[in-house]
Amino acid sequence: MSDAIADNISIVAVIGAGTMGHGIAQVCAMAGCTTRLTDVGQPQVDAGLSMVASNLEKGVARGKLTEADQQATLARLTGTTSLEDAVRGADLVIEAAPERLEIKRDIFTRVAAVVSEHAVLGTNTSSLSIADIAAPIQNPSRVIGLHFFNPVHIMKLLEIVVAEQTSDDVTARMRAFAERIGKQPIVVKDAPGFATSRLGLVIGLEAIRMVEQGVASAQDIDKAMTLGYGFPMGPLKLTDLVGLDVRLSIAEYLAGKLEQGAHFEPPQLLRDMVAAGKLGKKSGSGFYEW
Template sequence: MAIERVAVIGAGTMGAGIAQVCAQAGWRTNLYDAFPDGLERGMERIAAFWEKGIARGKTTPEQRDEWSANLMAVGDLAAAVKEADMVIEAVPEIPELKQRIFSDLDELAPPHAILGTNTSSLSIADIAAATSRPSQVIGMHFFNPVPIMKLLELVRHEHTSETTIAEAQEAGQAMGKTCILVRDIPGFATSRLGVVLGNEAIRMLADGVASAKDIDTAMVLGYKHPMGPLALTDLVGLDVRRDILLNLQRSFNDDAYAPHPLLERLVAEGRLGKKTGKGIYDWSSGQAEETNFE
């Protein structure tokens, strides 16, 4: 199946990024969000990224105009998905929310459409069970920032068809991604490692092993990580990291995945990372600055 039309459900940071790379791949792309303000912010985020690319000489005005013509904000779910060859859901990591959306997509999307979920740790099988087409449901785990990060983690559950896998791989390549294929195991291949590293870095910070910047610098220079685990936690969102850890803790019945108390405290205080201006670091200046936790 040749993909021509795509719908992205959820216009937050991840959804907007996914819609952007879909439009850049040449597909007619509908971006949907249940909240008009969220949809507007998502479209503004995409436009700002393209304008920044022009300012840096990485994008031409002609490319921007071509990509913009491929992208449409749609405030009605049925209208957004009615002609889609592929639907990618990118709403918060709440199992009941994703299942409800997939039940709606099953009724509203064309029978041939692939249904992808951008989850970082939830069961694909459980999400697929909300549909009458589980063979066409696949995990499509993108990474933030989506237009820059080259990895796409495809997650197959026991009923995902080989055709769906092949079409998702082709779609990933068209978006400029390198695809890996993993089984439907909690945390998959990436989150299971990534959140544990971030949680341990928070433990080290709380124990006074080193400052946040020195812990991050150790991993960047010592292990060639492009970003330290604490800065990455701020970028992903402390609430997102906490929720993934809780899911792993429940799934494996293993307290090794329990969120560190400092992580729980920062989330409770609303210090969720870069998106709120403060998390492990203070981002109010636009750059990561050391802060205290008193």
């Protein structure tokens, strides 16, 4: 491993201050990294920073961290609407933008023009091909999937997705970084849906079909999985947390990409709820009222 790649990561830029991005920024700042959070508008940046502050406040109230830890974390975290300012000098850039290939490609093309050739480019995509995202970028060996789970500051798993061109150095560096930020990493191949999205989505879509068919209520289906199978959260509450629109987008993608993708075909109920603006927690209504 080269000295440049082996250097500790001290500056992290997180692109996208939404549901996942602010949580990623929080855990990076808590681990001692100078962290810059960026989004397209000041309201989004402010909302992300506010969520981090709220999470930390709850952590102090529950005795999970000290007030000194809280203040140190906030001191390491800043926000900006300038993507270029956020990523300049960063050792690691983590993109947490919407699940659209053209958006992610555009972001990384802009990032690659600013950062050092040794900077790692991580994408939080939950289903898109890492190789496809990296295709327009010079030196695609530094692009890797870093799939976090919601809520990021609580969930322990980090799914590291390795494309064929991802370097072994970068993979090793990200495994070490995962442990540094308190995550337990798994390494998976760059295949449609990776491991977690593919498995989780099958369960989530089947739960939606059961609601659609009147088999049971959303609450009872979730209770069946939490009490009967030990899931920490039911698949329908998790769908609300992830966002019904996100689940729909991933389902459509996998239905078209996998040879036997018919079981990923979205239920009509999911399409109808998204069309009606019932997106889950972020809209205030989904399978639950938030």
